[in-house]
Amino acid sequence: MARWGKFITFEGIDGSGKSTLLRNVYNALRRYLPEDKLIVTHEPGGTPFATLLREALAKKVDREPMAELFTLMAARYDHTKRKIIPALQDGKVILCDRYSDSTFAYQVFGKGIEYYTVARFNKVATLGIKPKLTLLVDVPVDVALRRLAEKGKLDHYESLDRSFFERVRYGYLALARRAKKRIKVLDGTKPPEEVLREAMRYIGQILELPSL
C-alpha cells in the first residue's frame, strides 16, 4: 500500500484569495510532483452529488441554518468518502478549497449555530479525517468586499452583509489561535507571489520537499 497522502486545505472569507493561492500552489508543486500525485478539489462539491448540493446552496433562497448545515454535511460526507479518502490511500497530495473550518467559521460564527452541534455532525461527515495543514488567507472585510464587487455577480454567501463577514473573519482567526500547529495564517493583502512564497514554506515542511 502507498504511503498515506497529505490533505491540505485553503480557507478564508469570500474574496480573500483562496482560489488564487490554490492555483499558484498547484503550479509550484507540479515542479516536484507528477500530475497524478496531485488532486485539486473544493467544498461544497468535489463529487457529482455534492456538486448538485452546492448548486442548491448557492441559490439566493432563504433557509434554516440547520437545514443548510445538513446539506453541507451531506456534501462533505460524499466528497470525503468518495474522493478524499481514496486519494489519501493512494498517497496523493490533496489541495482542497474550503473544508471543515469553513463550516465552523460560517455556520457557527456567521450564522449562530452552536459549536458542539457542528462539531458532532462534522465528525460524522469527515469520517474523522483532518487536514494535515490549513492555509488561512486573512484579509480585512473591506478588501474582500472590494475584490468581490470588482468580480461582479454575487451568490447567496457573497451577498450577505458586512457584519456577517466580520464575524466569519473573527471566527477563522479564533479557530487559528486554537489550532496553531495545523492552521497557518497568511496575510492575503500582500501580492499573490508573496502569499505563495509564505504558503510554500509551510507546504515544503509537511511534504519534506527539497529547499523551496
Ligand SMILES: Nc1ncnc2c1ncn2[C@@H]1O[C@H](COP(=O)(O)OP(=O)(O)O)[C@@H](O)[C@H]1O
Ligand atoms: N494577493 C492578492 N492581491 C490582490 N488581489 C488578489 C490577491 N489574491 C486574489 N486576488 C484577486 O481577488 C479576487 C478574489 O480572489 P479569489 O482567489 O477568487 O478569492 P476566493 O477564492 O477566496 O473567493 C480575484 O479577482 C483575484 O484575482
Ligand SMILES: [Mg+2]
Ligand atoms: Mg474561490
